[in-house]
Amino acid sequence: MExxxxxxxxxxxxxxVFGVVGVLVIAASVFIxxxxxxxxxxxxxxxxxxxxxxxxxxxxxxxxxxxRVVRQNGTETAFRNEYWDNKRPGIYVDxxxxxxxxxxxxxxDAGTGRPTFTKPIDKNRLISKEDDSFDMKRIEIxxxxxxxxxxxxxxxxxxxxxxxxxxxxxxxxxxxxEKLARDGYSDFVPLFQNATEPNKQ
Numbered sequence: 001m002e003x004x005x006x007x008x009x010x011x012x013x014x015x016x017v018f019g020v021v022g023v024l025v026i027a028a029s030v031f032i033x034x035x036x037x038x039x040x041x042x043x044x045x046x047x048x049x050x051x052x053x054x055x056x057x058x059x060x061x062x063x064x065x066x067x068r069v070v071r072q073n074g075t076e077t078a079f080r081n082e083y084w085d086n087k088r089p090g091i092y093v094d095x096x097x098x099x100x101x102x103x104x105x106x107x108x109d110a111g112t113g114r115p116t117f118t119k120p121i122d123k124n125r126l127i128s129k130e131d132d133s134f135d136m137k138r139i140e141i142x143x144x145x146x147x148x149x150x151x152x153x154x155x156x157x158x159x160x161x162x163x164x165x166x167x168x169x170x171x172x173x174x175x176x177x178e179k180l181a182r183d184g185y186s187d188f189v190p191l192f193q194n195a196t197e198p199n200k201q
Contacts, residue, residue: 046098046184052146058096066095069170070148073133073140078113081169086115089192090176091185092167096146099125100185101172102165110164114151115172117165128153141165 059067068074078084083092092102092115102117110116120126124144131140131152139153150171156164175183177192 045182046093046100048099050098052097062095063170066170069168070096070146070150073149074168074170075151076114076168076170081114083115083169083172083174084113086174088174088176090174091121091180091188092117092172092174093185094143094146094148095171095173096148097143098173098184099143099145100188101125101143101150102167103188103191104177105191108159110156110166112166115167115169117167118159118161119163120165126150141167143171 053061058071062070065074065076069076086107087104089104091100091104092107093100100121102115102120106117106119108116108118127142127144127147129140129142131138141150141153142148143150148171149168151165151167154164154166155162175185177189180186180189180192
């Protein structure tokens with residue numbers, strides 16, 4: 001201090017610079033985070049007109065088990081998959097395209113340890129093929145839009161429709177009833193307006 005005046009040296013100058021830089025870094029981080037969250041929300045919302053992801057994107061997005069099922073016609077282990085015992089109300093969509101395929105209303109316990117349905121939301125969203133693999137005669141079902149392998153169809157006189165759609169959890173994504181509007185499936189909200197508890201299977 002000279003003559004009673006405080007001298008502002010380099011330390012004060014650097015403090016101001018670091019403070020400004022710190023504020024800019026925080027502001028940039030908030031901006032980037034907001035953009036990422038907006039992008040995530042956009043990707044989450046179902047758009048029937050959205051083009052399918054590339055095969056490379058599908059490979060990068062899906063888990064190894066999901067890819068093995070939907071692209072290599074794999075089969076999950078019974079009773080050891082995500083949705084076999086799911087009783088919550090909602091819909092099941094194609095894990096690749098997001099296309100609505102089945103509802104919890106038509107899901108039932110067939111004792112197979114995999115998600116099983118009496119009917120799809122719309123048969124036109126599925127394609128059927130003869131499957132002679134493993135020396136068995138079966139009817140394979142695939143998602144029409146994405147060509148994802150889903151599982152198999154069986155005649156089943158014990159169901160109201162006489163049909164059984166045995167599907168791998170890995171081919172599906174579950175959208176719970178309370179998130180249908182948020183995720184772009186508002187058309188299905190009325191189906192579950194009176195669903196106060198999970199679907200009884």
